[in-house]
Amino acid sequence: MSPFIPAHWLYCLIAIISSCIFNPHSIVLANDETEVLQLLVETLNQTDDAKLQESLMRGMVSGLEGRRAVTAPENWKPLSAKLSQHPDPEIRNLALQLSQFFGDANANLLALETVRDKNAGTQARKQALRSLLNQQNEEASDLLEFLIAEPKLSLDAIRGYAAVENAAGPAVLLERYSAFSAEQRRAVIETLASRQFYAEQLLAALKNETIARTDIPVHVARSLNKILGQAFIEYYGDLKPVATDRVKTIAKYKRMVSGSALEQASASRGRKVFKKSCASCHVLYDDGAKVGPDLTGSNRANLDYILLNSVAPSYDVPESYQMVLIQTIDGRLVNGVIAEEDATKVVLKTVEQPRLVIAKDDIETRKISEKSMMPEGQLDQMKPQEVRDLIKYLQTTEQVEMVK
16 A cells, blocks of 8 residues: 555545445535546555555446546546556456546447457456447447357347447347347347337337237336337237226236135246246345345235235335336437436336446436336236246245246
8 A cells, every 4th residue: 555645545535436426415526526536546546556446446437337428537548558557457447447438449449359359258248348338339339240149248239239229230139039048039129129210120020920919028018108109009909007907806816816726826837937027127035136126025925915016016116116217318218216326327227137327418308107117917918827826936935946
């Protein structure tokens, strides 16, 4: 550690960048953001402590997440040149990411080289691709067509088309659709429901039966309805809320799972139904995604509780799980739950991605929805036996093996 940097200042700096550097309520922002970044660069220049350098730069990357073309602090260019030669690959990577935030074209070229390099580590390539797409880099978008063929990068590439609009994207995805796995197909559908032009191509694929109507999850149908309006409704039909007939619908499912019917259901099969229909948003027994509430400790023994929350998920939505609809300036539609927010960015948890960062400068409209992230009518998409198996699984008190 450099003798010129008192220990208490180091802790303060790390705390600043990790929690309040870009917070609109922070005293730090009484000064200019550039001044704070300048202080951090000066601190980096005065120490050769690798752990400290990594901590400071990691905090800066976190604070600048989602941003583009941020004004670079003085002396960043010579410092980045020095850090690019550092023996620690993580420090080199962090320096490269910061240079991208500061609009360094050479940094983007290096990131493109990493994405193209099949000998580079998978995580390094994923990080480079993500950072380039965050910078709206069109060359990276053009690489997606080829990256789809690489199993370890395929999902990232499919979802990458949502980040940067690409006129060739829908044709690339639809041409390969029949050969994709179930997970890849779902990613394709969710990606194509993110933009007007994409959605129009998806609707055409539905009409010519390249994609089956049953492949469209309810939450995607809601997005397509918002983007395409009447054109989608004429094909798909009205998305009628079931909450208006809540009592009648709950009674119907109660009869379906009553007595001996539920006794003959299989929790193991039900876990497979949960994996397909629920795990993209909910965790049960440490399995699933943390978009909606963790179901492990919920009142799952109570059938009325399960059915109310399945049939009418928007009946009583906690504030922390209210869905936010964001339309970006470049036409991307995103639905999600707010995970974090500060003066410069909103971080959403979405069905497609557990962490999606959107710069506030990129937001055109933002609206809180009255509906839950969980779409109504989920049970209506299932066969009666699947409903029984799912309820059986949801009422278990410990994890069960999933059928093959």
